[in-house]
Amino acid sequence: MHGPASSGWLLVALCAATGAYCLLRMRSRVEEQRRAAGGEALMGFGMAAMAVPAAVFTPPSWTWPAYAVVFGVAALHALWAARACTRHLHHLVGASAMVYMAAVMAASTGQHSGHGGAGIPLVTGTLLFYFTGYVLLSGVRLIPAATAGGAVGWGDRPELARACRLSMGIAMVAMLLTL
Template sequence: MHGPALAGWLLVALCAATGAYCLLRMRSPVAEQRSAAGGEALMGFGMAVMAVPAAVFGPPRWAWWAYGVVFGAAAVRALWNARGHARAHHLHHLVGTLAMVYMAVAMAAAPAAGAGHAAHAGPAGAPLVTGVLLLYFAGYVLGAGMRLVPAAGAVGGAVAGAGGVGTGRVGDGPLGAVAWGDRAEVALACRLAMGIGMFAMLLTM
């Protein structure tokens, strides 16, 4: 991607850490949590690879087309899952996977794409599509951030109301009823981090 190398590595670290955390969430006993975490882990690691500075790693053009196929399949799966529960989440995941397809195709079609992550003079992709995606992810990040603050406050209140007994461990205190990987505020923070990463990547297009 375009942009300073330091910013690229920070983005790689954010996305990779989010992907690794989502892998841990796949150990949840809740089937829906495992399914959502798997798709988010794919997004996190895919974004981490895409964000590696061009000077360090420059995949060939065919690798971007393969990227598009993988995330195209993930988009179809997200669309299929949107028929059931958590429709809003699956539709958001659909937008994310389609954004990955869009960026991969833009990289593959850009001049000198074989030299790395869009290593060419001008921006990749269609400005209108990039702008629409930027607006979407900016709105998502703001909305998720606003939802996360009350969630964090509710967790703190629950601990305080228990007289400090709850430690967050399974089976210990009021928070123990839900495993840490299944807590809504943790999953939301994970999605917020990926939304920030996606917004930053789209800015480099």
């Protein structure tokens, strides 16, 4: 993504840490946690890779279409899963946003370094509006959840999962702002 290198590295660290925690959640005893964690780990690591400052590493031109394909498949999976549970609609929007950002970056590959494409203002604005609302709502919901007796493993902490989702939402807003 385009923008200052220091904020890019902060996004990389935030998204990579979120992806790593989501991998830990895949070992949870709670089936719902395991189910959601895989897609969230993909989003976290994908966002970390996209946030690497362009001044440090300029990926080859085939990278952006590859991101679009990977997140397009993730969007189709979320669409399929949304048939049973509407909670997957957020994953659909997130994966679609990643496809959109990859397409914008692919379109800007032929332009001079540092002059990326701006995307479609209506789409970018709509995604910014959605993710800003998501971040605000997630922040309100970040109150620690009560656990049902006994020791709880790191992968079974719902408040940490919410914090990771909030982090990814904040990172998505930051990435969309750089378009």
